[in-house]
Amino acid sequence: xxxxxALVRARGGRATVSRRVILxxxxxxxxxxxxxxLAEAVQAHAPxxxxxxxxxxxxxxxxxxxxxxxxLGHGPATYQLASLAHAHFICEGCGAAIEAPDELFRGLAxxxxxxxxxxxxxxxxxxxxxxxxxx
Amino acid sequence: xxxxxALVRARGGRATVSRRVILxxxxxxxxxxxxxxLAEAVQAHAPxxxxxxxxxxxxxxxxxxxxxxxxLGHGPATYQLASLAHAHFICEGCGAAIEAPDELFRGLAxxxxxxxxxxxxxxxxxxxxxxxxxx
DNA sequence: TCCTTGTTGCGAGTGATTCGCAAGTGATTG
DNA sequence: CAATCACTTGCGAATCACTCGCAACAAGGA
Numbered sequence: 124x125x126x127x128x129a130l131v132r133a134r135g136g137r138a139t140v141s142r143r144v145i146l147x148x149x150x151x152x153x154x155x156x157x158x159x160x161l162a163e164a165v166q167a168h169a170p171x172x173x174x175x176x177x178x179x180x181x182x183x184x185x186x187x188x189x190x191x192x193x194x195l196g197h198g199p200a201t202y203q204l205a206s207l208a209h210a211h212f213i214c215e216g217c218g219a220a221i222e223a224p225d226e227l228f229r230g231l232a233x234x235x236x237x238x239x240x241x242x243x244x245x246x247x248x249x250x251x252x253x254x255x256x257x258x
Numbered sequence: 259x260x261x262x263x264a265l266v267r268a269r270g271g272r273a274t275v276s277r278r279v280i281l282x283x284x285x286x287x288x289x290x291x292x293x294x295x296l297a298e299a300v301q302a303h304a305p306x307x308x309x310x311x312x313x314x315x316x317x318x319x320x321x322x323x324x325x326x327x328x329x330l331g332h333g334p335a336t337y338q339l340a341s342l343a344h345a346h347f348i349c350e351g352c353g354a355a356i357e358a359p360d361e362l363f364r365g366l367a368x369x370x371x372x373x374x375x376x377x378x379x380x381x382x383x384x385x386x387x388x389x390x391x392x393x
Numbered sequence: 394t395c396c397t398t399g400t401t402g403c404g405a406g407t408g409a410t411t412c413g414c415a416a417g418t419g420a421t422t423g
Numbered sequence: 424c425a426a427t428c429a430c431t432t433g434c435g436a437a438t439c440a441c442t443c444g445c446a447a448c449a450a451g452g453a
Binding site for chain 1: 410411412419
Binding site for chain 3: 424425426427428429430431432433434435436437438439440441442443444445446447448449450451452453
C-alpha cells in the first residue's frame with residue numbers, strides 16, 4: 124500500500140485522498156469488483172469520489188501494473204490487484220465463476236509457444252463452459 | 259443457405275429479404291465481422307436494412323445455433339457461422355488475431371473436467387498474449 | 394385474396410466507460 | 424511556510440455497442 128503510493132509518486136503522480144481510498148478498498152476486497160461496486164465501497168468512506176475518478180484511477184493503476192481488469196462475461200469489467208490475478212472459468216448455465224489455477228495452462232502455453240510463437244496470458248478474458256452442476 | 263432458411267421456417271420464422279441478404283454476407287465473409295461491418299456489407303445490396311435489424315437477425319440466428327459471436331478484444335463482438343467457430347489468440351502488442359486449432363485445448367479441457375468438473379468452450383472469448391513479433 | 398403474426402425501420406433508451414473543462418489540491422520551490 | 428504548477432477531481436455531456444418500443448409492413452398458410 125505504501126509501496127504503491129511511493130511508486131505513484133516516483134512516476135510523478137500524487138497521493139490524493141481518492142487514490143488512497145480506492146487503493147484501500149482494492150486491498151481489502153477479497154473478490155473482483157466492478158468499477159461501479161468499487162465506487163460504492165469507496166463512497167462509504169469518501170462520499171464525493173465520483174465514478175469517473177474511480178475509472179481514471181483504475182486506468183492509472185493499471186498503467187503502473189498494480190491493478191488488472193478481467194472480463195468475466197458480458198457485464199462490466201472487474202478489477203483486482205495484479206498480484207492476485209488468475210484465470211477463470213465461467214459457467215454459461217448458472218454464471219458461476221471458478222478460479223482456474225495457472226498450472227492448468229502450462230501445456231497450452233507450451234504448445235502455443237512452440238507451434239505459433241505465441242505467449243498466452245489466459246487471465247484477461249474468462250473461458251466459458253459448463254460447470255459440473257449444469258451439464 | 260437453403261437449409262438455414264428451411265430451419266428458420268420450421269421454427270415459425272420467415273425468409274425475409276433482410277434475413278436472406280444477411281445470411282448471404284455471412285456465408286461469403288471469410289473472416290469475422292462486427293455487426294456494424296456486416297450491416298455495411300448488407301447495405302451494399304439492400305440499402306435500407308437497418309443496423310438494429312442486423313442485430314435482431316444475428317440474435318435469432320444465434321438462438322438457432324447457426325451463428326456464434328466471439329469477443330476478440332475490447333471492441334465490438336464479431337459474428338460468424340457456427341460451423342466455422344474456433345478459438346483465437348490476440349496479440350496485445352499489435353492486435354494480430356491468430357486462429358487457435360481446437361486440439362491445443364485438449365489437455366486443458368481434460369484437466370478442467372477432471373479437476374473442476376468443468377467443460378470448457380474456449381471459443382467465445384479470445385486469449386490474449388504476445389505474438390512472435392511483439393516479444 | 395385475406396388474415397395472422399413475424400419482421401422491419403426508425404428513433405429513443407441503456408449500460409459501461411471516456412472526455413472536456415474549470416475548480417481544487419498535493420508536492421516542490423523559494 | 425507560502426507561492427507555484429502540474430496533476431487531479433467533480434460534474435455533466437459524449438461515445439460506443441447494443442437493445443427496445445412502436446407503428447407500418449410483408450411472408451405464407453387459409
